[in-house]
Amino acid sequence: MEDRRHTVLITGASGNVGRAAVEKFLSKGYQVIATVSPGKNHSFDSHDRLEVVETDLANRDMTTHSVDQILRKHSIIDAALLLAGGYEGGGVGDTNTAQLEKMISLNFKTAFHIVQPVFSKMKTQPEGGRIVLIGARSALRPQDGKNSFAYSLSKSMLFKMAEFLNAEGSSVGVSTSVIVPATIDTPQNREAMPSADFNSWVKPEDIAEMMVMICSEKDSSLRDPVIKMYGNS
Numbered sequence: 098m099e100d101r102r103h104t105v106l107i108t109g110a111s112g113n114v115g116r117a118a119v120e121k122f123l124s125k126g127y128q129v130i131a132t133v134s135p136g137k138n139h140s141f142d143s144h145d146r147l148e149v150v151e152t153d154l155a156n157r158d159m160t161t162h163s164v165d166q167i168l169r170k171h172s173i174i175d176a177a178l179l180l181a182g183g184y185e186g187g188g189v190g191d192t193n194t195a196q197l198e199k200m201i202s203l204n205f206k207t208a209f210h211i212v213q214p215v216f217s218k219m220k221t222q223p224e225g226g227r228i229v230l231i232g233a234r235s236a237l238r239p240q241d242g243k244n245s246f247a248y249s250l251s252k253s254m255l256f257k258m259a260e261f262l263n264a265e266g267s268s269v270g271v272s273t274s275v276i277v278p279a280t281i282d283t284p285q286n287r288e289a290m291p292s293a294d295f296n297s298w299v300k301p302e303d304i305a306e307m308m309v310m311i312c313s314e315k316d317s318s319l320r321d322p323v324i325k326m327y328g329n330s
């Protein structure tokens with residue numbers, strides 16, 4: 098890294114990938130701003146380069162306000178890792194409008210509400226910026242996604258958003274990547290699928306390492322913005 102301390106904003110920081118990302122980016126010397134849901138008392142080991150911000154990312158006004166506060170303190174946001182999201186199963190015939198809206202809110206709006214102010218800011222920075230979104234394999238493979246229609250559809254919106262952001266951001270040094278995990282090795286997945294081969298699943302730490310690589314690249318315009326991390330599954 099250069100002399101200047103780099104700043105990364107991480108959403109979904111209390112989750113499986115989020116905690117791995119917080120730890121990894123702190124270990125690499127970043128200033129880390131970690132967002133968590135309000136009122137859930139998520140605890141982190143205290144660290145002088147870690148700042149925890151409570152905000153409901155599904156709420157646009159609250160998120161905009163939180164980003165305003167962050168930007169008052171930090172003049173540059175080098176990277177934003179937008180990891181908040183969640184899963185619900187159900188095929189197209191089992192999905193009602195409320196479930197569809199819930200998944201779009203959880204997986205798309207939670208990213209979009211941060212992207213809007215952060216992307217605007219990054220475009221004005223001489224250093225540009227990096228945005229990383231988390232898709233899902235089921236959004237790319239209809240055979241995998243047919244039993245999680247609303248989830249997969251909501252994740253598919255992130256790929257399109259990345260394309261629009263890159264169309265606008267590439268000339269000003271702001272690049273957006275989408276990491277596409279298959280099943281991640283989490284306690285929740287182990288509990289839900291106890292007879293699966295856990296070794297074939299992608300580890301949160303490996304996703305965090307990939308995000309460090311994306312964020313430390315000087316010129317990411319050559320990189321395919323969609324990075325598949327399927328492990329061996």
Ligand SMILES: NC(=O)c1ccc[n+]([C@@H]2O[C@H](COP(=O)([O-])OP(=O)(O)OC[C@H]3O[C@@H](n4cnc5c(N)ncnc54)[C@H](OP(=O)(O)O)[C@@H]3O)[C@@H](O)[C@H]2O)c1
Binds near residue numbers: 183
């Ligand atoms: N787990 C998998 O197998 C898998 C596979 C493919 C893709 N993914 C995606 O990868 C990402 C990380 O997965 P994970 O296992 O780390 O997920 P996770 O442990 O469930 O973490 C998700 C995080 O999102 C936060 N979040 C949700 N709604 C929010 C809101 N309205 N405002 C603020 N924060 C909110 C949650 O915070 P609170 O709990 O405090 O609300 C939580 O920290 C997710 O986007 C997930 O969809 C996961």
